Amino acid sequence: MNDYTKVPEVMISAEEIAQRVKEMGEAIARDLDERDLTVVGVLKGSFVFMADLVRAIERPLTCDFLGLSSYGSATESSGVVAITKDLGDPVENKHVLVIEDIIDTGLTMAYLLENLATRRPASVKIASLLSKPARRRVEIDIDYLGFTIEDRFVVGYGLDFDGRYRNLPYIGTMD
Numbered sequence: 001m002n003d004y005t006k007v008p009e010v011m012i013s014a015e016e017i018a019q020r021v022k023e024m025g026e027a028i029a030r031d032l033d034e035r036d037l038t039v040v041g042v043l044k045g046s047f048v049f050m051a052d053l054v055r056a057i058e059r060p061l062t063c064d065f066l067g068l069s070s071y072g073s074a075t076e077s078s079g080v081v082a083i084t085k086d087l088g089d090p091v092e093n094k095h096v097l098v099i100e101d102i103i104d105t106g107l108t109m110a111y112l113l114e115n116l117a118t119r120r121p122a123s124v125k126i127a128s129l130l131s132k133p134a135r136r137r138v139e140i141d142i143d144y145l146g147f148t149i150e151d152r153f154v155v156g157y158g159l160d161f162d163g164r165y166r167n168l169p170y171i172g173t174m175d
Contacts, residue, residue, distance in 0.1 A: 008155050008165060008172025012147055017129075017157060017170065020146045021049070024127060025056020028097065028144055032125070033059060035095040042112065043067040043085060045101030048158035048166065049129045049146075053099060061097075064088050070108045081111040091121045101158050102130040106138035113140075130154070130171070147171075 037057075041050035043065050054063060067085030096116065103109050109126065116124055127144035134151040152175060155161050156168030165172070 006174070008168065008174050010170050011149065011152070011154060011173050012171040014157075014169040017146070018052070021052045021129075022056050024144045024146060025053055025058070028053075028125075028127065029057045029059045032095060032097070035123075037061040037097060038089075038091055038094045038121075039063050039097045039099060040087065040091070041065045041099045042101070042108075044166070045158045045160065046099045046129075049101055050099040053127065062089075064091075066112070068108055068112060081108050083115075087119075091116065091119050093120065093122050096121045096124045098124060098126050100126065100128040102132060102154070103128045103140055103142060104132040104135040106136050106140040109140045110138040129157070130159075 037059070039050065039054055039061050041047060041063065044067070050063070054061065064087050065085060066087050067083065068081055069084050070081045098112065098116070100109060113124065125143040126140065128142050129146040131142055131145055131148045132151055133148060149171075152173045153161070154171050155165035155174055156170050156172045158166050159171070160166045161174055
């Protein structure tokens with residue numbers, strides 16, 4: 001039985017996250033200023049990050065969501081990606097900014113990029129809160145990155161363990 005009362009150790013504070021998200025939003029607004037931007041959040045983990053990030057991008061944009069799963073209730077990716085919720089609107093000829101909570105192996109993002117390419121967007125950029133390069137199996141170019149972290153299992157700020165801990169205002173470790 002899992003003990004969900006354990007309080008994760010703080011790795012990245014709420015204040016550090018808020019500052020970095022603000023900086024990322026400013027960079028995105030500056031870089032993509034003239035483009036008709038569609039922000040696509042990868043569910044479920046990106047929803048907290050996406051909410052804060054879109055508020056930090058001071059320009060018109062639209063939001064959509066795509067559900068992908070490669071973990072289930074495990075702490076490591078299975079490598080098999082399943083679409084659990086598809087986009088609500090077409091992205092053909094649109095500039096797409098994919099919002100992800102964490103990129104570790106790169107398998108899920110590689111699958112998503114391949115899938116999006118078939119939908120013929122004008123461009124695709126990636127914003128990820130976290131990157132865990134020690135676990136990378138497929139190289140992914142992250143256009144906007146919050147933090148690079150070591151190979152530890154993390155929760156909070158949208159990231160979960162078995163559906164729990166998403167509501168923590170910080171990134172914590174579950175060793």
